[in-house]
Amino acid sequence: MTRLSCLLTLLAVLAGALPGVASAMISDRSVAKMVAFGGSCAKCELSGRKLAGARFMGADFTAAALVGSDLRGALFHGSVFDKADLTRADLSESQMMGASFESASLTDADLRRAELNGADFSRADLSRADLREIEGMGATFAAANLRGARLDKAELNGVVLARVNAQEASFEAAELTAANLSGGRFDRASFRDAELDMANLRGAVFNAADFRKASLDRTNISGVDLSKARGLTQSQLDEACGDSATKPPPGLVVRSCGGRRMTVRIAAPPAPPAPPAAPRRLIAVD
DSSP states (O other), rough: OOBBBBHHHHHHHHHHHSTHHHHHHHHHHOOOOOOOOOOOOOOOOOOOOOTTTTTESSOOOOBBBTTTTTTTTTTTTTTTOOTBBBHHHHHHHHOTTBBOOOOBBBBTTTTTBBBBBOBBBOOOBBBTOTTTTTTTTBBBBBBBBBOOOOOOTBBBTOOOOOTTTTOOOOOTTTTTOBOTTOOOOOOOOOOOOOOOOOOBBBBBBBBBBTTTOOBBBBBBBBOOOOOOOBBHHHHHHSBBBBBBOOOOOOOOOOBBOOTOOOOOOOOOOOOOOOOOOOOOOOOOOO
8 A cells, every 4th residue: 555545535535625634634744643543454554654642443454564653642442453564663651452463563662651451462573672661461472572672660460471582671670470471582581670479480491581589479480491590599489389390590499389279360451442333444533
């Protein structure tokens, strides 16, 4: 599709009713604040656009291009951005409840203080992304690339980080209660002051990872090689449990989980809003 092709039909209609409005919007690189998007706009080209405060409600933007776009404070409720290119996009303070960004590119994107509750980032590329202070309860990042990403002070309770590549990522002071980190790569990652209570770290790799002052209450470290992890103390490992395949740092020991069952209940994230009752095209509202 050509640039803003999904808006041209609407703009043509507006041009007849409101002379000057369509031409002003086309000539300007920005799109009016509080633009609302519904229906389908797969493969749309919106790179570099100013869409701060835009509303994507039940919209389908599969494989859309939004490289470097300004989406601060945007709403993505129940919308699909699978395989979309949001490289270097500003998504800070946005709300993505129930949205899907599966296999999307968010390299170097800014998602500070965004609300990602229940969102799907499976296999997404979030390398070097800024996710500090996000709220992501119940979100999934399964098999995502988080290499070099910053997730300091993030609320990630019940989040799925299974099989992620989070090498050199920072989770300092993050809340990861009951999170699933199984099978992930966390080499040289930082978990300073993080809460990993009741989390599942089974089979994950933590070479040179920093666990200083991290909380590991009832954390499952079965099959985890922590022999090269930094900052771990015996008191921390006394709170966790592992198995015969767990490798603690030299001089430290790990108690066995002993088949003890742990029941973890994390409140489910709010259900995403229902998509529009009938298919709608893009609507621009000043």
